Amino acid sequence: MRFAVCNEMFKDWAQTGIAARAKALGYDGVELAPFTLSPDPTRMKPSEVREVREAYENAGLDIVGLHWLLARTQGLSITSPDDTVLDRTAGYLRILVSLCSDLGGQLMVFGSPAQRDLASGQSFDDGFARATRVFREVSVAAGAAGISVLIEPLTKVETNFINTMEEGVRLVEAVGHANFRLHLDIKAMRGAEPKSPAETILAEGGRYLHHFHANDPNLLGPGMGDEDIAPIAAALKAVGYDRWISVETFAPGPGPEEIARLSLETLNRHFGGAHAH
Numbered sequence: 001m002r003f004a005v006c007n008e009m010f011k012d013w014a015q016t017g018i019a020a021r022a023k024a025l026g027y028d029g030v031e032l033a034p035f036t037l038s039p040d041p042t043r044m045k046p047s048e049v050r051e052v053r054e055a056y057e058n059a060g061l062d063i064v065g066l067h068w069l070l071a072r073t074q075g076l077s078i079t080s081p082d083d084t085v086l087d088r089t090a091g092y093l094r095i096l097v098s099l100c101s102d103l104g105g106q107l108m109v110f111g112s113p114a115q116r117d118l119a120s121g122q123s124f125d126d127g128f129a130r131a132t133r134v135f136r137e138v139s140v141a142a143g144a145a146g147i148s149v150l151i152e153p154l155t156k157v158e159t160n161f162i163n164t165m166e167e168g169v170r171l172v173e174a175v176g177h178a179n180f181r182l183h184l185d186i187k188a189m190r191g192a193e194p195k196s197p198a199e200t201i202l203a204e205g206g207r208y209l210h211h212f213h214a215n216d217p218n219l220l221g222p223g224m225g226d227e228d229i230a231p232i233a234a235a236l237k238a239v240g241y242d243r244w245i246s247v248e249t250f251a252p253g254p255g256p257e258e259i260a261r262l263s264l265e266t267l268n269r270h271f272g273g274a275h276a277h
Contacts, residue, residue, distance in 0.1 A: 001236075001271045003264060004029035004064045004246040006213075008036050010256045015052050019059035025260055026268075029062035031246045032103070034096060035072045042095040049102045057104070064244050065105035065147070065211075069096055070112035077115050078134045079127035079161055086134055089115070093138045093149075101145040107211055107244075108142070109183045110135075111152045113159035127161055132174045139177035150183035150211050155191035163192045165200050172208045181210035185248065186227060190217045198231035206239030211246070214267060219251035221259045223266030233270040245271075 005027050010018045015037075022030055034041035037052055056063050070076050076089040093108075100108055110116075118127040135149065142149045153168040162168055168182050182204065189197040201209070216225030223229055236245075247263040254262075 001242060001267075002028040002062075002244050003267050004031050004062075004244050005260050005263070006031045006033065006067065006246055006248045008033040008068065009247075009249050009259065013256075015055040016059075019056045019061055021257060022260065023059040023061055025257075026264055027061065027260070029064045029244065029246075030056055031064045031109075031244075031248070032066055032105070033068035033071060034066055034099070035068065039072075041099060042092060044099065046102070049099065053103050063103045063105045064246060065107035065109070066096060066100050066103075067109035067111060067246075067248070069093065069108060069110055070115040073115065077117075078110075078112075078131045079116055079118055079122070080130065081119055081122060081126070086130055090134045090137045093134070094141045097138065097141045097145050097147050097149075100147050105147065107148045107150055109150050109152055109211060109213075111154060113154050116159055116161045118160050124161070128171065128174070131161070131171065135171070135175045135180050136177060139175060139180040143177060143179040148179050148181050148210055150181050152183040152185060152188065152213075153192060154185075154188050157191065158188075165189070165193060165204050169204065169208060182208040183211045183213070184209060185213040185215065186222065186232060187213075187215045187217050187219065187250075190227060196231070197227070198235040201232065201235040201239060201241075204239070206241055209239065209241055211244060212236065212241065213248040214245050214263065215248050215250075219249060220253045221247050221249050221263030221266070223269075224253065224259070224262055229266055229270045237271075 214222040218225035
């Protein structure tokens with residue numbers, strides 16, 4: 001198991017500063033939100049992309065991939081009844097596939113609740129068919145680049161489309177591409193699933209699970225709230241999950257450095273292995 005930290009929690013830090021701190025704390029990698037790299041990440045110059053990549057490579061960290069893919073965008077949606085919007089969204093995501101590849105990343109987590117909401121009066125089945133169409137197209141580009149695109153179930157507070165692991169699996173199977181897989185997040189599972197996070201992981205059985213975000217329902221890092229990480233770690237081990245775990249948080253708490261430190265201590269304690277202290 002390898003551990004990464006999501007860069008947006010460091011707010012206005014330079015990428016070199018994030019890289020140095022993450023490495024000093026003991027992380028193996030970083031997961032990037034495109035909006036932190038550029039106001040329009042699809043228009044980054046090759047020199048700008050290279051600068052970001054080298055900031056982390058020079059620190060000895062891997063760039064795991066991208067998440068918050070459509071944050072701070074306008075006029076994009078994977079479920080829109082407007083075919084023009086669907087095509088524009090697929091095109092935008094294809095450019096992010098290229099960006100992810102140029103950064104040396106391996107995956108792209110699709111959360112983006114506002115850009116997947118069903119329109120007023122739109123049926124789930126219609127939105128599902130449209131999302132399937134978008135992700136089939138994007139997955140072809142992702143496959144060619146060696147990138148995996150992952151759907152993240154989110155709570156009904158955040159979106160009205162793909163709220164549970166079962167719905168996420170259904171979408172994965174409908175898209176039917178080896179490079180379109182499932183992502184799970186502790187906070188989202190606790191807020192949306194009928195079962196506990198550990199039971200949800202065991203029910204999925206590791207069939208499609210390709211990436212994992214560790215956090216707490218209180219919006220801070222793993223081990224910083226009431227959620228017991230021990231059964232979650234046991235469930236991931238039981239289904240044979242051996243990929244990245246990224247720390248993703250949403251509240252300022254004691255600050256990014258302390259959150260990152262405490263989170264990694266929790267992950268080391270529960271997952272052991274090469275990271276055990």
